[in-house]
Amino acid sequence: MGRVTVREKVLRIRGGTVGSRVDTLVVEEPLEIRLNGRALTVTMRTPGHDFDLAAGFLVSEGVITSAADIAAIRYCAGATEDGSNTYNVLDVSLSPGVAVPDMTLERNFYTTSSCGLCGKASLEAVATTASWSVAEDPVRFGVATLAEMPDRLRDAQRVFDRTGGLHAAGLFTPEGEMLAVREDVGRHNAVDKLVGWAVREDRLPLREHALMVSGRASFELAQKALMAGLPVLAAVSAPSSLAVDLAADSGLTLVGFLRGTSMNVYAGRHRITLEKASTTPMAAPG
Structure with a gap:
């Protein structure tokens, strides 16, 4: 398997002090995902949990909804001079009867570590129909529970x-x-790896669960949550306007700027249980 980290010598400047040290860097390498032997996409990712990444990507694209939809996932031989495996190419074989998407239209299947949707031809093409609705999911999350999630994730x-x-x-x-x-160098890859783990464990749809992400809540992450049947998406940073619109339209609960007991609820506030603090009651999010 590929390395997750590498060690590099760097010049370190701290104020007026100059020195050298060895720093640990996260690895970023391309992963080509093939579907039934045909090239589907290339994404820049941190090696590790690649099968989960591929499975989660296919859930996000509406290709699969359960482990039964996958016949096999395997690494392909890399194109190295010595014939060794780079572990940067894998092929997903779909089970008989699972429809293969049209891989020639609508999407340039190259994504970077910062954007999983940059190749979409238009915003309308992103609006993949989810297999499950989250609007009626009755789950509730208390403020105290939400407040602990960022530290537990960290x-x-x-x-x-x-x-x-x-x-x-x-x-x-x-x-x-x-x-x-x-974990992954790309936030969308981290979510795909998590959803891929869930689908391979036959846990979809992920009703009555929450997805917590370490960065911002973009439109693509909101869409990935919906495609996995997740009713709650929480992020330590800001959501985008499109993410808020999608959450409001779909019934997704969207929480941003989740830092301790401080948070903003942008959509689906009915799932947030407000608890009284020790001195003064907590006001409903504005």
């Missing part, structure tokens, strides 16, 4: 501790239990 980021350069996505229950976490 504590589980093993590679981030060494590099400081990774996004994370975690899956939480209403009781605050973190069921799984995935």
Whole structure:
């Protein structure tokens, strides 16, 4: 398997002090995903949990909804001079009867680590029809539970501790239990890896769970949550206007700027249980 981190010598300047040291960097490498032997997409990712990444990507694209839709996932031989495997190319074989998407239209299947939707031909093409509706999901998350989620996610980021350069996505229950976490240099890859883990464990749809992400809540992350049947998306940073619009239209609960007991609820506030603080009651989010 590929390396997750590398060590590099750097020149370190701190005020008037100059020196050298060895720094740990997160690895970013391309992963080509093939579908039934045909090239589908190339994404820049951190090696690790690649099968989850491929499966989650296919969920996000509306190709699969369960583990039964996948016949096999395997690495393909890399194009190295010595014939060794680079572990940067994998092929997903769909089960008989699962429709293969048209891979010639609508999308340039190259994505970077910062944007999983840059190749979409138009905003309308992004509006993939979800297999499950989250609007009627009855789950509730208390403010105290939400407040603990960022620290629990951060504590589980093993590679981030060494590099400081990774996004994370975690899956939480209403009781605050973190069921799984995935890291990647790309925030959309981290979510795909998490959703891929869930689909391969036959857990979709992820009703009555929350997705917690370490960065901002973009439109693409809101869409990925909906495609996995997740009713709650929480982020430590800001949402985009399109993410808020999508959440409001679909019934997704969207929480941003989640930092301790401070947070903004942009949509789906009916799922947030407001608890009284020790001295003064907490006001409903504006």
